[in-house]
Amino acid sequence: MAVAELNEHVRLALAKAGRKLAAARRNLAAGDFEETCSCAYYAAYHAIDAALRVEGHEVQSHDGLKMMFGVVFVQTGLVAPEMGRALRVLKDERENGDYALFAALTEEDAVRAVADAEALVSAMRSHMRLRGVAPEE
Amino acid sequence: MVRLLHDREVRCRLTDALCAALAPHLLRVSLYGSRARGDALPSSDYDVLLVTDRPGTDLKLAAADVAERLATDHMVEVSVRVIPACEFERLCASGVAFWRKFAREEVVLWRWPS
Numbered sequence: 303m304a305v306a307e308l309n310e311h312v313r314l315a316l317a318k319a320g321r322k323l324a325a326a327r328r329n330l331a332a333g334d335f336e337e338t339c340s341c342a343y344y345a346a347y348h349a350i351d352a353a354l355r356v357e358g359h360e361v362q363s364h365d366g367l368k369m370m371f372g373v374v375f376v377q378t379g380l381v382a383p384e385m386g387r388a389l390r391v392l393k394d395e396r397e398n399g400d401y402a403l404f405a406a407l408t409e410e411d412a413v414r415a416v417a418d419a420e421a422l423v424s425a426m427r428s429h430m431r432l433r434g435v436a437p438e439e
Numbered sequence: 440m441v442r443l444l445h446d447r448e449v450r451c452r453l454t455d456a457l458c459a460a461l462a463p464h465l466l467r468v469s470l471y472g473s474r475a476r477g478d479a480l481p482s483s484d485y486d487v488l489l490v491t492d493r494p495g496t497d498l499k500l501a502a503a504d505v506a507e508r509l510a511t512d513h514m515v516e517v518s519v520r521v522i523p524a525c526e527f528e529r530l531c532a533s534g535v536a537f538w539r540k541f542a543r544e545e546v547v548l549w550r551w552p553s
Contacts, residue, residue: 365484365516368516369510369516372507372510372511376511377511383507383511386507386510386511387500387503387504387507390503390506390507391499391500391503394503394518394519394520398520401537403530403535403537403538404520404522404526404530405494405521405522405523405526406526408494408496410496411496411499414496
């Protein structure tokens with residue numbers, strides 16, 4: 303991917319992550335905890351996807367993104383190990399919320415999901431800024 | 440250095456680690472999906488359902504820690520669902536297709552009291 307194309311991709315992905323975070327906060331305030339968890343996950347997803355592209359990795363699936371996040375960021379110490387767990391829980395709860403197959407999500411789940419998504423987006427933005435590609439907020 | 444594990448070793452380590460991390464609230468550890476049916480690919484993840492004696496974020500986080508360690512140390516992907524016993528019974532009796540399929544393919548790895 304050319305530098306200009308990568309910069310544009312990162313700009314759009316971070317903007318989308320920001321919109322998803324805002325939607326997660328709105329849903330939390332409205333008491334819709336399933337939508338909160340779904341939006342929180344997608345906020346993290348878009349930020350991580352962009353950061354992985356900056357590192358030269360294009361993932362094709364949600365499982366692929368989770369695995370590559372572990373390999374590229376967690377196992378190398380670029381982010382705290384708790385971030386790996388946070389992404390794992392966000393992904394599982396997004397699936398719980400979207401498919402309604404398991405236990406209902408609680409306010410406690412939703413509050414944590416928003417906090418974890420904010421931390422993940424912030425960490426990815428900081429990483430990309432260090433690599434010289436993330437736009438200012 | 441990542442050490443790859445055989446399927447049987449994964450099941451043992453996973454069960455032991457979950458029992459240690461979630462005791463005394465863990466009631467059942469079940470495998471479902473392709474690993475339970477026996478048609479998994481080498482890259483397939485392990486779908487695991489944990490039944491606990493109470494709901495709780497702390498239990499979900501403890502289970503996620505176990506899954507994260509297996510991913511980091513052995514490149515094994517585990518998707519863990521934690522569900523309280525009362526909810527599990529309700530869902531199993533719901534007749535929803537997912538839960539009918541779950542009942543057919545479930546492999547119980549551990550059950551209290553074992």
